[in-house]
Amino acid sequence: MDFGSFLAAPEIKVKIVTYRDIFQNKAMIEDRFGEEYKNTSALIKMDPADLKQMNVKKGDTVIVKNSFGKIIARAEESGYETPHKGLAYMPNSPWSNMLVSDETGGMGVPKFKDIEATVTSAKGAKVTDLEL
Template identity: 80%
Template sequence: MDFGSFLLAPEIKVKIITYRDIFQDKAMRENRFGEEYKNLSAVIKLDPADLKQLNVKKGDTVILKNEFGRVVVRAEESGYETPHRGIAYMPKSPWSNMLVSDETGGTGVPKFKEISVTVTNAKGEKITELMV
């Protein structure tokens, strides 16, 4: 066993903003449990500097966790020109919903827009599977 195996993987805290995606919606209508829907939905888009800090490359998997859940998704670069460290984007999906609080503040509507999570490198873990 080498010394590096005892070091913790870098982690960062981000706020996730969820959004709707027309391509993801089309894939969901065709097959909610299909690979295309999973590839378009189980993804988090991060600032390039955040990816670098995590030592994660585009397409690697990352662990997202908070007090409400834990999920493994694929990391992508956001593609925005303006830096947005600490802000990440995720399509509304079963994967993002695993991190949403059940507390609604009496409104009956969960808070989907500012989900606080810790992100770490998943080191090859597979994307979290949906239970059918």
């Protein structure tokens, strides 16, 4: 028996910064409801140490959530040389937008690049589909 399955799934807190990706942008233009756009968008890039702490391998799905929303995305290693534990990156997309706060200080500008969320293993669950 896998003793680990009785333990609560390790959950880590991250700050997510969004960015632009040429491959994802191209996929959106070709078909924003297609698999390629989903694969290049529903993606969170993390520090390898954070993945290890969650018991998540690169390519596995994770639950990313906060009080504004919850998505299931694929986790990847960022590939950045400088360690960035607690800091994660997502391409700007409807998936990242599910997690952006409605707090704008009355100035009309949401914090697209400053998202607080928790991440935990999705234990094989599928990536969230694009729908409202």
